[in-house]
Amino acid sequence: MEKHIFALQLSHLLGETFTREWIYEQIETPKQASLGDLAFPCFQLAKTFRKSPSDIAAELAPKIKHDVFSDAKSNGGYLNVFLNQSFVTDHTLKQVLTDPSLYGHHDFGDGKTIVLDMSAPNIAKPFSMGHLRSTVIGNAIANLAKKCGYETIKINYIGDYGTQFGKLLAAYNKWGDEQKIKANPLKQLTKIYVKFHEAASENPSLVEEGRDWFKKLEQQDPEALQLWKWFKEVSLEEFNKIYELLGISFDLTRGEAYYNNKMEPTFDLLKEKGLLEESEGAQVVRLDQENLPPCLIRKSNGTTIYATRDLTAAIDRFQSYQFDEALYVVGHEQTLHFQQVKRVLEKMGFSWAKNVKHIPFGMMLKDGKKMSTRQGKTILLEEVLKEAVQKASINIEEKSPSLKDKSEVAKQVGVGAVIFHDLKHDRRNDVEFSLDDMLTFEGNTAPYLQYAYVRASSLLTKGNFDHEVTSTELGDSLTWPLVKLIREYPYVVKESYANYDPSKIAKYLLDLAKAFNKYYAESKILESDNLNAKLTLVYAFTIVLKDGLALLGIETPEKM
CATH class of the missing domain: 3.40.50.620 (HUPs)
Structure with a gap:
């Protein structure tokens, strides 16, 4: 939403020479969060306006006004805007919670x-x-x-x-x-x-x-x-x-x-x-x-x-x-x-x-x-899946011997590991088969994501969270990186389909889980005075992570 609003405001300010579509494509995310949430490079405007990119950005900054923005600044030829964290957090969480099954959904394919x-x-x-x-x-x-x-x-x-x-x-x-x-x-x-x-x-x-x-x-x-x-x-x-x-x-x-x-x-x-x-x-x-x-x-x-x-x-x-x-x-x-x-x-x-x-x-x-069948050089998928499930079963037996439905969870984890190992790569690239990498249960893997979901679900249980009673009033700056990623989900879905590239979803989910784990480590959620609001954010995270994994064809166990 905010990217469209930014592009729309700039198109009005810059005139007909630069279309809203072109402006939208130029907008990027600053490498450092301290510089802002969105950035528009003004270098290609210099010739038209006969001014330096820095001067153009400085003139535009005070003219950017909307509830979704808290500030706009010029920085080295870039026009950087900061989002209104309270407004965006409230809007994002309400979007997720209104109908969790529809968050990230688009309708441009309806009737096709x-x-x-x-x-x-x-x-x-x-x-x-x-x-x-x-x-x-x-x-x-x-x-x-x-x-x-x-x-x-x-x-x-x-x-x-x-x-x-x-x-x-x-x-x-x-x-x-x-x-x-x-x-x-x-x-x-x-x-x-x-x-x-x-x-x-x-x-x-x-x-x-x-x-x-x-x-x-x-x-x-x-x-x-x-x-x-x-x-x-x-x-x-x-x-x-x-x-x-x-x-x-x-x-x-x-x-x-x-x-x-x-x-x-x-x-x-x-x-x-x-x-x-x-x-x-x-x-x-x-x-x-x-x-x-x-x-x-x-x-x-x-x-x-x-x-x-x-x-x-x-x-x-x-x-x-x-x-x-x-x-x-x-x-x-x-x-x-x-x-x-x-x-x-x-x-x-x-x-x-x-x-x-x-x-x-x-x-x-x-x-x-x-790999070649005619030369007898193949690795059988069934054997790989069975070994993945077996390894998952051994890990579960060691770490959670009292877990119910251990065989079902082992299947979800093992099969998920194999699927994610493939889909995390850009589909156009060759993938080197490595059973060790595929079955690693730490790092950039499906088990890492599944465990983040289980950890979040456990928080909700321990905090007696009621999804019918939610709060979006989060004033903690630690929540902002996670909120921003949750907000990106619909955009990532659209881009993944537009490029027929599931790896965009896979990489997004890894970033999402890392942001949650950082939030989990730095914020004492269950000891917070603002417990309901923080658990609302955790709940929103579980909705997006589970949905994203489902898009990849991977199940999410409730316990591991």
Whole structure:
């Protein structure tokens, strides 16, 4: 609110040359709190007004007047304003307490629908740490979208088709053991898949066998189809165990194969628009004008490729949901693919293609290298989650042996640690897998945040706080840093969604918890004469912290 008011007042004072939007973007937060709460740099005004930035700031300072500001000062070319702490504290806490579930909520998404393509593991392969990123980033973005008023459709677009499944079928035909696979499906299927690639490096003819098996699958060969359905069923059973542990659900789970018999209309439209061309026996859409390589639509042997299915899926999704945005939360190595798909959709005449967006993210690395199933270099997410929960359970047993629901709390803490370790990083960056860092229960971790929530909840219990009887009359300067951070929450939510970046929420929550812990350490809350007002602030903190963690998909135990 105060940033908008500051920008509005400056736009009136500076005239039409500088728009309110431009002014708003220039406003920043001083590095030192003693300098003020907001700052406007006047350097870019010097040429227009033919005065020094310092003189401009000095002339503007006395003209800044509003209940939300207590003072305005010139400082080295900056116009710094101080907020009225009493006014802002009262306004902020009343905003939080009026309807805690709506604090931080925005309505700019009302009436709009967003479809998210996320997670998308491949069948017949264990759920690796590599697929964690798409899953938790996509889920957090969906939660942020809901917080901003959008209706969200989360789609788990399972990788159940393509040449790799031809290789798997060929591998099973050579080395498959039905009983072993029934006993441990994904481990055994991965084992023969890796063996196929090892053997193919010595005997290239195996690659052709894999292609032949995929062609059989496309032609609905009974044997190939039966094996493929079996592999898919056992895979989904295993995946659902992971999703349940993560607390993540989908509105639609659908594989690539769903579109096998739905691609002809796509081919027909491509032909009708004159977009298909033959290239070395294959059919492509040229994208020379877009400075992109041709998009392969059908291979020379007649088989389709995932671009064909993605085009068909995108058309189907728009017909089903009339989406305002379609977000593909997929690793950055697929950037070219999505550029091609989007351009082909635009060439096909779909105006909504402009709202198809690839949300890329970095890789999960092990020792600086990409994890690879075909090389047998993967870290299984299920094993990591189990170890995280086990470590949390050991810590709880040592520190709180009488705690009720210890197993549930251990799950909340362990799983939360894994999710937060991923989401605290900017999604565009690679993340180095480190079990030790992930399971550290101190520092910049989910357990640190969860413990701050538990500590605050304990204060409320000990102080007999009644959330129906609150006070916002806080005169203690120690409260101000915490109040300011609570006030920032709606802005951080908006920025996090605008950038599709959950790490902004994660970093904000760490700052929020640190501010609370500092306040807790320096202010004798339970011994205060102003107990109700201080507990009201603590209560507001718990509301924001719990809501922020929920946006990331992390639960908050009441006790630890």
